[in-house]
Amino acid sequence: MAVMNERLDLRVAGVDLAVAAVRRDGDDAPVVFLHGFGSTKEDYADVALHGAFAGRPFLAYDAPGCGETACEDLSAISLPFLVRTAQAVLARAGITRFHLVGHSMGGLTALLLAHQEPDRVLSFVDVEGNVAPEDCFLSRQIVTHPADDPEHFLADFAERVRRSPQLAGALYAAGLRHRVRPGAVRGIFESWST
Template sequence: MSEFTNDVLKLRVDGVDLDVAATVRRGGALSPVVFLHGFGSTKEDYTDFLHQPAFAGHPFLAYDAPGCGETMCADLSKISIPFLADTARTVLEHVRIERFHVVGHSMGGLTALMLAHQEPDRVLSFVDIEGNLAPEDCFLSRQITTHPAEEDEDFFDGLCARARRSTEFSSALYAASVRHKVRREAVRGIFESMVDLSDHGDLLTKFLALPFPRMFMYGEQNAHLSYLPELAAHGVELAQIPRSGHWPMYANPVAMWQRIADFQHHNHT
């Protein structure tokens, strides 16, 4: 298997200086696979890709989004979903990836959707792991309005406490680590833009119009999502992960990786 490196990419996005922490595997004859993590997660959610025999031959990229993990951002107030999409485009340019398969979870799925909508010719396939497509998807981000707080720290404490009490698979595990993975000052901009795009961005129409193979992955606890039949009717492959909720990479990673591998095999380039 090709070697991989942990790099710091010094970039400037929309006038903001970034030190982006990235894991990159450059070798491989097949097309690269790019992973965009969700809110409260980091690139490490996906680096097991490097040890999965099913993905041998694929270059790989995962990085910590601005405001998350080990990535440093000079102005956290500028972070939003459009800013994250611009960051993705800049990272891809920096590491010289032209065309790619993309896997995005939650916030990362929405970021990938915005990027793919703007540059569809660059994307070979898209695995969307519960990325926002409709207002109903804002179960975390809408708390910025349903549970308002004057101080960022107070809002974040409440968010973590509610996640810890949730009955969703792996939510307590998520809550235990999220405060160590996200800068408090980045939360409001991310959540407000997620809600605005989910309510007014016509995301489902954008997703259905994408001209390449798409998979929508969701935990069995979220099999009630209202738009699943419409996705299937428009040729989107549905992947329900058993014994899982919003975080299949924590609750059932074996099933998650298998479904991604099967999808990649069917779209082998």
């Protein structure tokens, strides 16, 4: 089966989305990947190259406000909105039962999705997920370093991450402005920390 890139035109909670996705179809239940803040679907696309996943159907997509997904109203984005988006993507893709993998923000989104629809989730992997606001360096930033201007907040946040002692911080910070739209940050972080 071939790996396909596609665009899903959806309307979620009154907001128009053009969701960028990558997927491979097949007969088995697919693995659905939900990326973290500052990540994109491309972080999972190479699953198609791993022998253990040979022929395994999968779906990964860019969350609203991230990557190549277009969202007409970035202020509508919140964790509940991300869950509703996941439900809409699954419905459009015709996926009824699936294995679920979420990372960080995607892990929390996946946890909420699994809680709402437990009969559809065959297995669940939470990669470095944050199940409580106090667990997350990212969501605390909205409180510890407030800024009225989304552009300034994201630029300052990226600079703090770049200077952090984590070795991958500079790499993460370098790609952040290309992977996340500033207008989406506040809604994600504030809903994550409430």
